[in-house]
Structures are given as C-alpha cells and as structure tokens.
Amino acid sequence: MIVIEQQPKRVEVTVYAEFTLADYKEFENAVNFAIQFEGPVDLWFDLREMADFTLDVAWEDIVFARAHANDFSRIAVLTHSQWVAWSAWLSQIFVHAEMRVFDEEVEARAWLAEEEGLA
Template sequence: MIVIEHQPKRVEVTVYAEFTLADYKEFESVVNDAIRFEGPVDLLFDLREMADFTLDVAWEDIVFARAHANDFSRIAVLTDSQWVAWSAWLSQIFVRAEMRIFAEETEARAWLAEDAGAEGEAV
C-alpha cells in the first residue's frame, strides 16, 4: 500500500507493507502528471515501513527510471534498510537526479528544501 502526496514541484510517497505493481502504477501516474505540468520534480520516498516489493515493481522501476532520466531534480529516500539503500543507489544509474539516502525524515525534508530555496532565488 502507498500514500502519495503531490505538492508543487515535489511528489512524496510512503510505502507500507508490500510495494506492488498496482502501487507503482499509481505512483507513475501522479509523477507523469506532475512532470507534464511542472517540469522536473523532487521525490521523497519513505520506505521505512516497506516490508517487501514484488519483482515486477523492480523491473517497472528500471523501465520508468530510464524513460525519465532527466525529469527529477532531487530524490530523497528514507530507509533504515541497507538492502533498500543499496537498491536505491543502483537505480541512480538510470537517472541524472541528485539522490541521497536518509534515516531521519527531518534531514531529508531539509535537504529537499535547500534545493527549493535555491531555485526560488535563481528566478
């Protein structure tokens, strides 16, 4: 199960229990709409409550990342799992966004806010 929040220039996703292909398709739909109307967006993935993900999700993530290599500014991943952190770093091969792994939500949000503040100053 996932919960998705869309804010200006940011999509936040929290995954609970198993991350399924249906969940991933819902995420793709929200992100595609955000990119279409806002341009590159930041992502905040909270995977601390994720118990597992299906193989089709892993494959879909690779396909999606390759199709959207330039559509993300920053990607923050919240996790306590070394395996999930390693998987996130591996997926960075396909996207040009800056990606960081965080254990603390406040640090992840602060890092994403830094980028948003810099963009506001540049305009």
C-alpha cells in the same frame, strides 16, 4: 499500499507493507501528471514501513527510471534498510538526479528544502 501527496514541484510517496505493481502504477501516474504540468520534480520516498516489494516492481522501476532519466531534480529516500539503500543507489545509474538516502525524516526534508531556498 502507498500514500501519494502532490506538493509544488514534488511528489511524496510513503510505502506501507508490500509495494506492488498496482502501487507502482499509481506512483507513475502521479509523477507523469506532475512532470507534465511542472517540469522536473523532486521525489520523496519514505520506505521505512515497506516490508517487501514484488519482482515486477523492481523491473518496472528500471523501465520507468530509464524513460524519465532527466525528469527529476532531487530524490530523497528515507529508509533504515541497507538493502533498500543499495537498490536506491543502483537506480541512480539510470536517473540524472541528485539522490540521497536518509535515516531521519528531518534531514531528508531539510535537504529538499535547501534546493527550494526554504532552509
């Protein structure tokens, strides 16, 4: 299950339990909408409550990242899992955005706010 919040120039996603292909499609729709009307956006991924993801999500992430290589400014990934952190870094191969992995929400939000001139 995911919860998506649209912010100005940012899409925020929180994943709970298993991240499914249906969830990923919902994420894609939100991002495509934001990009269409705002240009490149920041992404916020809170994966601290994610228990697992399906194999088709991993594949869809690669396909989506390649198709949107220049559509993101910054990507903040919030996780306590070293495996999720490594897979986030692997995704960075396909995306030309600055990506950072954080343990603490305050640090991740501060980093995104720096770009906006709000920090």
